[in-house]
Amino acid sequence: xxxxEDTLAADVYYxxxxxxxxxxxxxxxxxxASMTRRALELLDLPHPSLILDVGCGSGLSxxxxxxxxxxxxxxxxxxxxxxxxxMLDVALQRDVEGDLLLADIGxxxxxxxxxxxxxxxxxxxxxxCSAESSDTSPAGRLSRFFNGLYASxxxxxxxxxxxxxxxxxxxxxxxxxxxxxxxxxxxxxxxxGTKNVKLYLVLTVGGTNIEGKGDITGVVEGxxxxxxxxxxxxxxxxGGGPMKKGSKAWxxxxxxxxxxxxxxxxxxxxxxxxxxxxxx
Amino acid sequence: xxxxxxxxxxxAVKACKSSPASHPLHPKDAELxxxxxxxxxxxxxxxxxxxxWTALRTTSSELGFPPLPDxxxxxEELEADDKKLKDLHHLLLETSISEGKLVCGNCxxxxxVKEGIANFLLPSHLV
Numbered sequence: 289x290x291x292x293e294d295t296l297a298a299d300v301y302y303x304x305x306x307x308x309x310x311x312x313x314x315x316x317x318x319x320x321a322s323m324t325r326r327a328l329e330l331l332d333l334p335h336p337s338l339i340l341d342v343g344c345g346s347g348l349s350x351x352x353x354x355x356x357x358x359x360x361x362x363x364x365x366x367x368x369x370x371x372x373x374x375m376l377d378v379a380l381q382r383d384v385e386g387d388l389l390l391a392d393i394g395x396x397x398x399x400x401x402x403x404x405x406x407x408x409x410x411x412x413x414x415x416x417c418s419a420e421s422s423d424t425s426p427a428g429r430l431s432r433f434f435n436g437l438y439a440s441x442x443x444x445x446x447x448x449x450x451x452x453x454x455x456x457x458x459x460x461x462x463x464x465x466x467x468x469x470x471x472x473x474x475x476x477x478x479x480x481g482t483k484n485v486k487l488y489l490v491l492t493v494g495g496t497n498i499e500g501k502g503d504i505t506g507v508v509e510g511x512x513x514x515x516x517x518x519x520x521x522x523x524x525x526x527g528g529g530p531m532k533k534g535s536k537a538w539x540x541x542x543x544x545x546x547x548x549x550x551x552x553x554x555x556x557x558x559x560x561x562x563x564x565x566x567x568x
Numbered sequence: 569x570x571x572x573x574x575x576x577x578x579x580a581v582k583a584c585k586s587s588p589a590s591h592p593l594h595p596k597d598a599e600l601x602x603x604x605x606x607x608x609x610x611x612x613x614x615x616x617x618x619x620x621w622t623a624l625r626t627t628s629s630e631l632g633f634p635p636l637p638d639x640x641x642x643x644e645e646l647e648a649d650d651k652k653l654k655d656l657h658h659l660l661l662e663t664s665i666s667e668g669k670l671v672c673g674n675c676x677x678x679x680x681v682k683e684g685i686a687n688f689l690l691p692s693h694l695v
Contacts, residue, residue, distance in 0.1 A: 338572075364611070395580065396582075400577075421692070
């Protein structure tokens with residue numbers, strides 16, 4: 289599939305015709321609806337809440353938030369942000385219940401601290417990785433977004449962002465930006481290894497004790513068919529104690545450091561760090 | 569733009585982040601619309617502790633509503649008094665600004681509201 293992110297900025301790409309196509313396409317509608325339901329399942333909201341929809345577009349996901357029944361702990365009140373005026377125009381015509389805001393998420397989230405119970409974002413944040421002008425960078429936009437989002441969620445709040453990363457590098461960049469903003473972050477992959485793979489970035493604020501578990505994996509506790517893979521770095525220096533000065537490992541470390549600084553470093557051979565024979 | 573949302577919005581300009589005057593935004597030349605919506609008491613009780621009551625009083629007086637009490641009602645009061653709940657619901661969720669401007673009290677930046685959608689796009693030097 290081609291990636292619209294690579295061609296144009298979000299507000300330019302989603303013009304009137306593209307916004308209409310996106311909203312009336314029943315295949316896209318179905319996929320969006322199922323992803324929204326999955327995200328709601330991950331958010332696990334106990335009562336009707338105030339939700340931020342990041343990149344709400346024409347309100348396809350917001351519609352589901354407003355349509356929940358009291359048995360499903362709904363309906364929720366939501367506020368949507370999107371950068372494309374055409375998309376919001378379609379949302380207006382469709383008469384969605386949430387409040388809409390024309391705003392660029394790469395410029396931050398203009399809400400005061402602790403406003404929302406939760407945030408949801410369906411197929412939006414990969415747009416942050418394409419900076420369209422010289423005065424912004426993907427890293428800057430990601431950090432402004434995640435910092436703003438972190439502040440606007442209440443303590444113990446959660447955010448679920450479904451996104452389509454272009455490659456592993458982009459996936460890593462987005463996740464790292466979220467962690468740097470202070471979130472507890474985890475990635476949930478649905479249908480891994482297939483064409484329909486869906487990636488959800490699950491973020492938690494503050495609450496260190498999710499359902500008895502100390503970390504992010506508590507979010508998926510008790511869900512069916514979810515395997516937890518913890519690839520967090522264990523203790524860094526397993527050997528323990530400082531490295532012996534002059535040892536081969538120490539020399540290699542120094543050489544590595546110099547190389548990273550851009551110095552010219554002699555190639556490493558089998559003689560590196562060896563003692564000379566005393567007979568010499 | 570519902571009054572509830574307005575209660576949470578702040579100025580998006582970077583320099584205003586630290587200033588207390590950037591919240592709430594002040595409506596200017598606002599045209600209001602009223603929608604009939606179903607009352608959702610759980611939602612209001614849930615949001616109540618997070619509302620900035622002083623800001624809400626300012627906003628409601630600027631929009632020409634009768635003055636609100638000094639202190640926010642408690643959850644029990646709302647559950648007991650149906651009228652209070654209805655009034656609050658009417659102000660927060662049924663009243664919305666359809667046209668006008670929102671002005672930051674600190675930097676004076678004006679955010680235009682058109683058809684109920686506020687424009688928070690900023691030129692890059694303000695971000």
